[in-house]
Amino acid sequence: LKEKETWIRRNDSSANATLQKIADERVTIQSMLREISEAQDAGNKASRALDAALDKLGTAEGMSIWDTFLGGGLLVSALKYSEINSSDDYVHRAQRALRHFETELMDVQNVASESFTVNKNDIFTFTDIFFDNIFSDFAVHSRITDAKRKLNDVLRDVRRVLDQLARKSDELNHALNDLDVQERAIIED
Numbered sequence: 001l002k003e004k005e006t007w008i009r010r011n012d013s014s015a016n017a018t019l020q021k022i023a024d025e026r027v028t029i030q031s032m033l034r035e036i037s038e039a040q041d042a043g044n045k046a047s048r049a050l051d052a053a054l055d056k057l058g059t060a061e062g063m064s065i066w067d068t069f070l071g072g073g074l075l076v077s078a079l080k081y082s083e084i085n086s087s088d089d090y091v092h093r094a095q096r097a098l099r100h101f102e103t104e105l106m107d108v109q110n111v112a113s114e115s116f117t118v119n120k121n122d123i124f125t126f127t128d129i130f131f132d133n134i135f136s137d138f139a140v141h142s143r144i145t146d147a148k149r150k151l152n153d154v155l156r157d158v159r160r161v162l163d164q165l166a167r168k169s170d171e172l173n174h175a176l177n178d179l180d181v182q183e184r185a186i187i188e189d
Contacts, residue, residue: 056087
């Protein structure tokens with residue numbers, strides 16, 4: 001087959017042009033598949049970072065429930081803010097991962113992407129620790145719950161885009177298989 005392909009490339013300009021077009025399309029598709037793979041890797045890292053941030057916020061929320069509704073006191077407030085600060089670090093990691101994901105998505109054509117940002121509400125630590133009462137505890141609890149909802153929304157968007165990338169990758173792999181079939185048909189004729 002290799003000899004026949006060489007003969008076709010030297011002697012049959014029409015078939016050679018078709019083979020060259022197939023080769024060019026294959027290179028384009030393989031490049032796109034590499035970009036999609038890089039975007040998927042970045043998206044998976046962002047997803048893991050968001051999951052970790054949500055886990056930490058979940059722990060903070062548990063402490064907040066204890067503090068707000070069960071009279072946790074100063075020690076529980078301190079533990080709650082330790083978890084909030086820890087979740088803050090995870091949210092920053094998630095933000096970096098999301099920025100990288102956005103950058104990789106820009107390289108992928110025909111995939112709808114949105115701007116993924118995590119907007120954290122400021123939590124007034126000073127007010128809660130020094131004026132430890134149900135009103136400030138409830139406000140903090142509400143902010144934690146709101147932050148979790150926002151992170152869950154972003155995570156859902158990331159997973160939706162990852163699904164789109166997987167479908168696009170499947171389409172491109174099918175297109176590569178079609179090119180292989182076309183090339184074989186030309187060479188084997």
